[in-house]
Amino acid sequence: MLTAKLLEKYADVLLWGLTTSRPNPYEPGDTVLVQYDLAGLKLAEVLFAKLMARGINVVPRLTFTSRMELDFYQLANESQLSFIAPGTKELYENLHGAVHILAPDSLTHLSGIDPKRIAQTAIARKPFRDILVKREEAGQFGWTLCVCPTDEYARCAGLSKKEFTEQIIKACHLRAADPVKEWNRIFAEAMEIKNWLNGLAVVSYHVESAGVDLTVTPGEHRRFKGISGHNIPSFELFLSPDWRGTEGVYFADQPSYRSGNLVKGVRLEFKKGEVVDVKAEQGEEFVKKQVAMDNGSNKLGEFSLTDRRFSKIDKFMANTLFDENFGGEYGNCHVALGSSYSDTFDGDPAQLTEARKAELGFNDSALHWDLVNTENKRVTATLKGGGTLVVYENGQFTC
Template identity: 60%
Template sequence: MLKETQLKRYADVLIWGLRTARSKPFKKGDIVLVRFNIDAIRLAEILEARLLEMGMNPIRRMSPTPEMEKNFFRLANRLQLVFDPPGEEDLYRHLNGSIFLHAPASITHLGTIDPKKISRFTLSKKFLRDILEDREQAGLFSWTLCMLPTAELARHAGLSDTEYTKQIVNACYLNRKNPVDQWKSVFKNAAAIKRWLNSLQVNYFHIESENIDLTVTPGEQRKWIGISGHNIPSFELFLSPDWRGTNGHYFADQPSYRSGNLVKGIRLTFRKGTAVDVAADMGVDFVTKQMKMDRGAARLGEFSLTDKRFSKINQYMANTLFDENYGGRWGNCHIALGASYADTYDGDIQSLTRAKKVQLGFNDSALHWDLVNTEKKRVVAHLTHGRRTTIYENGCFTY
């Protein structure tokens, strides 16, 4: 659905994102994994050529088709479910970059699969994600990803193929001759807002909307990050709070697809950092099972805000990458249940041991599930010296 010129621009933006997201520069001979769905094969071809021209060693890996994935979870026994191919761990210990091109031919094919099987598989691969997190903290690895339009995504979003494609083109600036320049401008403007946010001494944030009344405690040695190159597009600014200081009510008005299941109207009640009550207009049983995946799955891993001045996304897209960056009339906030992000640590990230993460309240889980609210809202920072300041209102940061 994207034109050849737009695909080449997309590749340029992804290379920019991969480079920007890494704290140390790439060098010739570095290994970059390119994962892609079959409908993204043309963009994968363009990217591989770019990486070869840069002197990198690209490794291509096509994702399973919906039928393959469904058969795997339907037929795999317990040992097959957690099987790791020889060399997989060694590859991850040497990876310097990863790019994922998401172009799903189906987003509901796993809807009949027992969520416990999917959770067991996810948990078995957590050690690989931990390896990459450690390499990223050392400046040896970075990642980025994007999404391409497909008929399946457009259908579930209630848009025509043309309308859906237009959202992606506008959001990623693929209608510009040099979209990388536009991304650099967004990056610069966001940096100013992050400096302001990180200058505040905050005890806790209070988020209020028609259906939200939530307090989130940033915790010690935290910083706001975002628009870092990791996701294309990405307009959110976020932190991983001290999960122990989360209290109150949260509501996700945007539907969410996860593991083939559609969930609508999730309502969570947090007490002393843990979601103790859950309700949903659709899919409450699935939500409950996800939150039992491990000890951290019912805790907060992320709190995020998107400024509508950055984001051109104004339609529901049936995909978290775009939905968590929704601009629209009132911007959005989202929380993520599960894993936190170590790079929101305001200190020498290489000194952030697993024990120190526990001490500071960084959450650990195999789950990371973004739940989005697009209601009109106000976010007030309660500062350490007793004052209050509104940091976000009417869809914009107040900076």
């Protein structure tokens, strides 16, 4: 349902995201991974040609189909669950960029799989994800990802495929004469807000809504990031807080699909930075297993706010990329359990050792799970030296 013209524009926006996500320009001879689901093949083909025309070496990779993925987790023995294909380390150590095109043919096929089996594979793959993190910290790697419409996405979101596709078109500005120009405008406006936020000396943020009463401590040497080319679309401004300062209750009123499971109404209570109580209207046992995945999965890795003036997304999309960027009437706040983003360090992330990350309260985990609240909310900053400032209200930043 994306026409040839729209696919061309979509690929141009992905190129904008890929190049914007890396501080150093791409050069002929660089290597970029293009990973795609089968239903995303048409977009992958258009993007492949554009990258090749720039002299980029493209590594195309088709992901597991849902049948393959289900068979993998049903049939794999202990060794197979942790298997890493030969050459993976060498590939990751030499990648300069990656684009992921999400177009799954099923979101629920893993619902009967023990989450511990999925977690075992995620933990085995984490060292290779860490390679890319290190390369990104050094300015050698950039990435972006996007969504293509599928019948399954539309079904799980409760939309027609036409409605689902329209959300993508609106959110990515694909009907604009020059979508890249629109993204550059959004990038510039977001930079002004980030500069304002990063200029504040903040001790903590207090998030209040009908279901949320949460204090988040940004910690030392932090900066807000966002709208940086990572993810298309992306309108969130976020930081990775000092997990040790998280206190109170967070409620995700937006549903979430993860590992084939639909969860609704997740309520998390934090004390001294750790989740001490988990409740959910649906999928509670699954959430508890995710929280217990490893030593960092019960702690915060991200705190994020989306301004409704940026985002045109106003429907649940059954995909975290879109749902964490929900605009609607009141924007959204989301937190992520698990791994943190080292690029929210206000210095050179490449200089961050594991010991320094731990000292600053950057969380480490094989999990990174975004949970979204779309209620009307107020976010109040407590400032160093005394005083408070409302930084977000009625779905938008107050600057």
